[in-house]
Amino acid sequence: MSEKKERRGLGRGLSALMADVNLGAAPQENAPRRADFYVPIEKIEPNPDQPRRTFAPEALQELAASIREKGVIQPLIVRKHPGRAEHYEIVAGERRWRAAQMAQVHELPVIVRDFSDTEVLEVAIIENIQRADLNPLEEALGYRQLMDRFGHTQEKLAEALSKSRSHIANLLRLLQLPDELQEMLREGRLTAGHARALLTADDPHGLARQIVANGLSVRETERLAKKGGESTKKSTRSPRPTEKDADTRALEADLSAAMGMSVAIDHQPDGAGRVSISYKDLDQLDQLCQLLSNFR
Template identity: 40%
Template sequence: MSKRLGKGLDALLPALSINEDDKVVEIPLSQLRPNPYQPRRTFNDDSINELAASIQQHGIIQPIIVRTVLKGYEIIAGERRYRASQVCGMATISAVVKKLSDQQVMEIALIENVQREDLNAMEIAVAYQALIDQFSLTQEELSAKVGKSRSHIANFLRLLNLPEDVKQYVSRGTLSMGHAKAIIGLKDPKSIKALAELAIKEQWSVRELEEEVKKLEDKTDQKKPVLKSKKKDPYINQLEESLREVYRTTVKIKHSNNKGKIELLYYSKDDLDRLLELLQGKIS
């Protein structure tokens, strides 16, 4: 299997179009199975029922797109139409059979849903990570494939670091993407969860949540102990200065319990060669 996907939106989305050469066939619903790469995990029942009512009145206006698999067919595009047809009690559904690879199927499923804004933030994050893992993509490469900025990709991927409970809040829509971004920088998972629950309970705006995060960070900074730097031995200071004059570079002497080391810093290969010559001359 190739480790790179296709050429992006322009190369993939035409695969979803139906032209005059495509043959529309009737496929039994019992022979269909959902796309395993479908990033959408929840389907709104009311929306499916509304679509079912429309199908009962007007029929399937646009065939679904499928591919042949070992046992029957796999849905590439049109799972909502398939589910609505089940609600209607239909035996078959109009479909076009396409030849598509796993790579194309996975990316089409993500792009189709993202472009139609059918996914919630967590589903998008999981789908992006799946594409990265499955096909060894960098964030930059994924950005080009799905037509989104790298910062957009990175913001969604950061959601995967949230505590599980908070992920569920984002998934259900009780916590917005903006709220999640406000708390995701906190290091303590308990603080993240506590602020998320408060934001939901108090119905905070994103701005209000950001202010609470800032207050918490300020309190944390105040509790951090101030480390006092050790006063350096004047004798060591004098030695470092003498060595700096000899070798014309930064010199650091680190010592403890009568043991230590001398560091000479160099800034290029020529500088290193110069120091080596000086050292060899002093030793010989």
């Protein structure tokens, strides 16, 4: 009995939750899912922990007009309300519920699922990630929530959401931006490509202002970010030996061949030094992490 309880507490798995979200968020022109039954709209309540707080009024008006003409074609995913008898709480479909109110619809088609509080939140985050109007920062925050709150890895998210791992990794890097630059990205004054370039800039705020003022392309931004980094390195880099000894070069070559990556050794006369390993993509970074973890 305790084993069944424990397994239930772990949730039903990301792929199973994804199946329900895809049912709830499918476009209205797709073949509709058969509803379990219809529920009076006043007996349906939104999820109080819904991570999405803003709904564009124009988009709601468009959806309400469609509902007036065609009705609500795709049913909402709901669960029985945890505190009110004969009431239901929205798991996926709050946007349709809001638009239906504007269209003065009196009852809505629903599919009832037995979700825990944790699963309801997980589905709400997944549904938000699938929104067409999502900006890159909102999408990154959704991935971070799924990883931090539910322990999902980048690989698991990539597989379940049909995204590449590099897509998720690149978006998560955007969360490293200063708050001011995140706001510019959220407002659309910067693109995700601009933002990724700013992560490597010595003066990201100054470069961001240049992007907005001069309408710089992503390629131009990358070039300026790289140029600034190179000039700083030239001015701060301490003098290095003009030539490495033969033993050091041979050791670099052996390590590079063994690891399949570029390895540089900076050996100082006092016996101290530094080993630098360069990777060309995220796959090589994964390989490097696996190699290093074997030494634990």
